[in-house]
Amino acid sequence: MENIDAVFKSIDEHQDEFIDLLRESVAIRSVSADPARRGDCIRMSEWARDQLRTLGAETSFWDLGKQQLQSGEELPLPPAVFGVYGRDKSKKTLLIYGHLDVQPAEKEDGWNTDPFELTEIDGKLFGRGSTDDKGPVIAWIAVLKVLKNLGIELPINIKFVLECMEESSSEGLEKGLEDNIDKISDVTYSCISDNYWLGRNKPCLTYGLRGICYYFVEISCARQDLHSGINGGSVPEALNDLMWIMSQLVTVDGQILIPGIAELVAPLTKDEDDLYDKIDFCVDTFKQETGSHGLISDSKKNLLMNRWRYPSLSLHGVEGAFSQPGAKTVIPAKVIGKFSLRIIPHMTPEATDKLVTSYLDSLWAKRKSPNTFKITSGHGGMPWVADFRDANFSAGSRAIERVYGMTPDFTREGGSIPVTLTIQDLTKSPVMLLPIGASDDMAHSQNEKINRENFVKGMKVLAAYLFELAV
Amino acid sequence: MENIDAVFKSIDEHQDEFIDLLRESVAIRSVSADPARRGDCIRMSEWARDQLRTLGAETSFWDLGKQQLQSGEELPLPPAVFGVYGRDKSKKTLLIYGHLDVQPAEKEDGWNTDPFELTEIDGKLFGRGSTDDKGPVIAWIAVLKVLKNLGIELPINIKFVLECMEESSSEGLEKGLEDNIDKISDVTYSCISDNYWLGRNKPCLTYGLRGICYYFVEISCARQDLHSGINGGSVPEALNDLMWIMSQLVTVDGQILIPGIAELVAPLTKDEDDLYDKIDFCVDTFKQETGSHGLISDSKKNLLMNRWRYPSLSLHGVEGAFSQPGAKTVIPAKVIGKFSLRIIPHMTPEATDKLVTSYLDSLWAKRKSPNTFKITSGHGGMPWVADFRDANFSAGSRAIERVYGMTPDFTREGGSIPVTLTIQDLTKSPVMLLPIGASDDMAHSQNEKINRENFVKGMKVLAAYLFELAV
Numbered sequence: 058m059e060n061i062d063a064v065f066k067s068i069d070e071h072q073d074e075f076i077d078l079l080r081e082s083v084a085i086r087s088v089s090a091d092p093a094r095r096g097d098c099i100r101m102s103e104w105a106r107d108q109l110r111t112l113g114a115e116t117s118f119w120d121l122g123k124q125q126l127q128s129g130e131e132l133p134l135p136p137a138v139f140g141v142y143g144r145d146k147s148k149k150t151l152l153i154y155g156h157l158d159v160q161p162a163e164k165e166d167g168w169n170t171d172p173f174e175l176t177e178i179d180g181k182l183f184g185r186g187s188t189d190d191k192g193p194v195i196a197w198i199a200v201l202k203v204l205k206n207l208g209i210e211l212p213i214n215i216k217f218v219l220e221c222m223e224e225s226s227s228e229g230l231e232k233g234l235e236d237n238i239d240k241i242s243d244v245t246y247s248c249i250s251d252n253y254w255l256g257r258n259k260p261c262l263t264y265g266l267r268g269i270c271y272y273f274v275e276i277s278c279a280r281q282d283l284h285s286g287i288n289g290g291s292v293p294e295a296l297n298d299l300m301w302i303m304s305q306l307v308t309v310d311g312q313i314l315i316p317g318i319a320e321l322v323a324p325l326t327k328d329e330d331d332l333y334d335k336i337d338f339c340v341d342t343f344k345q346e347t348g349s350h351g352l353i354s355d356s357k358k359n360l361l362m363n364r365w366r367y368p369s370l371s372l373h374g375v376e377g378a379f380s381q382p383g384a385k386t387v388i389p390a391k392v393i394g395k396f397s398l399r400i401i402p403h404m405t406p407e408a409t410d411k412l413v414t415s416y417l418d419s420l421w422a423k424r425k426s427p428n429t430f431k432i433t434s435g436h437g438g439m440p441w442v443a444d445f446r447d448a449n450f451s452a453g454s455r456a457i458e459r460v461y462g463m464t465p466d467f468t469r470e471g472g473s474i475p476v477t478l479t480i481q482d483l484t485k486s487p488v489m490l491l492p493i494g495a496s497d498d499m500a501h502s503q504n505e506k507i508n509r510e511n512f513v514k515g516m517k518v519l520a521a522y523l524f525e526l527a528v
Numbered sequence: 529m530e531n532i533d534a535v536f537k538s539i540d541e542h543q544d545e546f547i548d549l550l551r552e553s554v555a556i557r558s559v560s561a562d563p564a565r566r567g568d569c570i571r572m573s574e575w576a577r578d579q580l581r582t583l584g585a586e587t588s589f590w591d592l593g594k595q596q597l598q599s600g601e602e603l604p605l606p607p608a609v610f611g612v613y614g615r616d617k618s619k620k621t622l623l624i625y626g627h628l629d630v631q632p633a634e635k636e637d638g639w640n641t642d643p644f645e646l647t648e649i650d651g652k653l654f655g656r657g658s659t660d661d662k663g664p665v666i667a668w669i670a671v672l673k674v675l676k677n678l679g680i681e682l683p684i685n686i687k688f689v690l691e692c693m694e695e696s697s698s699e700g701l702e703k704g705l706e707d708n709i710d711k712i713s714d715v716t717y718s719c720i721s722d723n724y725w726l727g728r729n730k731p732c733l734t735y736g737l738r739g740i741c742y743y744f745v746e747i748s749c750a751r752q753d754l755h756s757g758i759n760g761g762s763v764p765e766a767l768n769d770l771m772w773i774m775s776q777l778v779t780v781d782g783q784i785l786i787p788g789i790a791e792l793v794a795p796l797t798k799d800e801d802d803l804y805d806k807i808d809f810c811v812d813t814f815k816q817e818t819g820s821h822g823l824i825s826d827s828k829k830n831l832l833m834n835r836w837r838y839p840s841l842s843l844h845g846v847e848g849a850f851s852q853p854g855a856k857t858v859i860p861a862k863v864i865g866k867f868s869l870r871i872i873p874h875m876t877p878e879a880t881d882k883l884v885t886s887y888l889d890s891l892w893a894k895r896k897s898p899n900t901f902k903i904t905s906g907h908g909g910m911p912w913v914a915d916f917r918d919a920n921f922s923a924g925s926r927a928i929e930r931v932y933g934m935t936p937d938f939t940r941e942g943g944s945i946p947v948t949l950t951i952q953d954l955t956k957s958p959v960m961l962l963p964i965g966a967s968d969d970m971a972h973s974q975n976e977k978i979n980r981e982n983f984v985k986g987m988k989v990l991a992a993y994l995f996e997l998a999v
Contacts, residue, residue, distance in 0.1 A: 280819025286943020290840030348751025351898020369761030427822020472757020
């Protein structure tokens with residue numbers, strides 16, 4: 058640990074070099090959702106492999122097979138990059154996950170700068186992937202570069218798993234991990250830097266994610282779309298049934314009306330209850346950033362609990378009804394309403410499916426409609442909660458204290474990062490989410506950025522974390 | 529009237545010639561909705577003008593101006609054909625309206641034959657426009673041809689107004705009629721053959737149409753779409769508000785929940801009440817043809833009254849929500865719900881707007897949502913009801929009796945044909961709708977057809993009607 062100040066100094070001195078490295082990676086348009094960019098994705102995997110190889114890591118590609126497009130066409134999946142840095146059996150081994158692909162971006166979408174040309178304005182590094190997730194991956198590479206240049210031996214072994222399909226449901230990765238299970242069975246801890254601080258000022262470590270259950274409610278009233286002039290007043294309409302069903306799911310203030318859901322929720326302990334007050338979270342900033350007209354609660358604690366530890370139900374839309382601008386006098390024959398529940402401990406997709414189905418069935422019986430009714434559920438995802446008092450989180454927390462001079466908040470997220478559970482289950486190692494970007498980084502949106510300060514301090518946190526883990 | 533049997537005989541003898549004429553017109557792909565077919569539409573207008581001119585009518589084109597496409601491009605509107613046949617001041621003058629354009633059609637949509645090649649199978653003439661509305665227009669031309677060939681003088685003067693934009697909201701026609709008001713101010717009666725029998729077996733004359741009021745309910749909860757993971761449970765959702773509002777408009781069995789609407793409906797007189805029982809309408813056939821899973825009533829009388837003389841409310845869809853196949857975890861920021869009311873005497877769009885707005889406002893107040901809410905109404909259309917005991921309908925009825933040996937049903941329609949009111953108002957003449965096709969002709973759909981029998985007997989009805997009108 059005596060070397061850490063030298064490491065920090067070197068990171069400061071070489072920061073522009075690492076920003077150039079980020080610039081180089083941002084320029085590779087690795088948009089995984091766009092089949093036309095598949096070559097760039099493969100190039101991005103090669104670029105990352107070469108970076109690790111230059112540092113002295115043993116690297117290999119995991120072939121993840123092919124992607125079947127809706128058109129029937131087959132595309133090769135970009136390979137995952139596997140990198141091994143150190144094989145000292147006396148040391149612990151850290152698995153680092155990151156992704157090399159990005160969301161689509163076009164200047165015309167409303168970017169102020171070219172999304173694939175990293176541009177610094179007022180200490181903000183704008184570019185697609187700057188914060189999600191090329192920035193964090195480059196931060197790890199930068200740490201290894203600094204250690205190598207200073208001739209400092211790594212305190213632990215590192216195994217990198219870098220994929221290039223995360224923004225496209227991590228297609229192929231789970232199978233890739235399973236196929237190579239023997240290569241990661243010695244992992245002691247795992248760390249994922251692919252989320253963000255809760256706000257703009259205070260670092261956090263993330264120990265929980267909500268799971269998800271997605272539902273499709275299909276109601277049909279006729280063989281084909283009807284005309285509201287000819288048939289209006291004669292035929293009980295499917296969309297009318299659907300609107301009624303979907304209006305019975307959740308109240309205006311977010312209370313889920315499905316009986317039994319509340320009983321599945323893990324009880325609030327005194328310990329947990331105490332956590333929320335200390336969290337750095339500004340309700341006004343949150344409201345401002347979402348641009349919402351109102352919030353379900355004005356209390357910080359209630360909002361955080363609603364987002365982290367209570368289930369929520371959202372209505373997403375209707376397939377089969379008229380959805381274009383303008384007026385059309387159609388009576389849609391078959392409509393599919395879509396909604397989802399974010400689930401939390403101790404909810405499981407199976408238990409949730411049962412309650413949802415039974416409630417919808419009872420609503421349908423009450424409706425007394427002659428139409429046909431079908432519920433199907435999409436692929437459910439489990440929630441994840443880790444013990445933020447474990448050695449992994451303690452190391453992360455001490456690392457942040459050393460760099461920022463403050464204890465991080467321990468946070469959860471309302472969304473899901475499915476790879477978290479996959480890695481935890483396959484490696485049987487404790488996973489920690491260690492975000493380095495801020496809440497206003499606009500991942501997935503226009504003008505994505507990472508602050509220079511977050512990027513540079515992030516490297517320091519990652520470096521310190523390596524040493525703290527070894528303690 | 530002594531000549532009518534000779535006319536009928538000649539129609540029978542020359543029917544194949546008239547079917548060839550229909551074939552010729554069907555082959556002209558006058559799809560008014562397709563800008564690429566605008567040349568065909570103009571060619572179709574020219575074809576019809578030439579037909580009338582060959583018969584000896586004075587013809588002219590009405591320039592209807594230009595159409596502004598959404599792309600900003602301007603396209604010439606196809607001209608309306610105006611034809612004058614006879615200027616004998618001692619005779620009555622009949623205005624005949626028809627349209628020359630058709631709905632889009634592609635073999636791949638599910639046609640069994642080439643939609644633009646008239647094909648006879650089992651006495652059915654399949655082809656786009658065969659029944660809507662080229663068939664009826666050709667039937668009129670055939671009648672004039674027969675009279676000319678037989679050397680029979682027309683018992684009344686005729687003025688044709690044939691447009692080629694009916695399937696595209698009759699764009700330009702109202703202005704064309706207004707610009708040429710002096711040319712149609714002497715019209716005694718008007719006749720439109722552009723709808724269908726109520727069933728497959730019994731002819732009818734149509735004396736009523738419902739009007740329409742279309743509404744847009746816009747609710748917004750945020751500046752941009754939100755993520756159901758991050759914001760689910762924090763933000764009151766616009767789509768949830770909208771589903772609730774839209775579920776409060778009409779019951780599963782079609783009862784409109786907007787206070788005051790029922791009070792606007794013209795009272796049911798004993799006279800009218802007696803009409804329904806005599807109408808030839810089969811509930812089972814109707815159910816079969818719509819392919820509906822249920823009907824709001826199993827009583828013939830209730831169904832007919834719901835369709836003709838009561839308002840109905842239909843939900844059409846939602847703009848701004850997720851409407852694609854598959855799953856997306858979006859919380860839509862702004863959604864626009866769309867519904868319409870079919871209105872009947874004595875409802876007006878103005879009175880209906882007031883009731884709808886006031887009810888929606890009261891629902892919104894009850895909802896207590898922090899979101900923003902806006903109602904707008906589309907262009908409303910008035911209902912139309914004629915006196916089916918007038919001289920025009922009596923002539924039509926006697927003509928049908930002569931050809932079919934039965935009194936026609938007097939029917940209304942649930943939909944709207946806006947040109948009906950326009951012609952009635954501008955010419956100040958009584959209008960009659962005289963359908964010649966059957967209920968299963970599949971206008972607007974795949975495999976549109978007109979039965980050879982309907983086509984040929986239709987010509988006879990039109991011929992007899994001319995003579996009956998003159999009586």
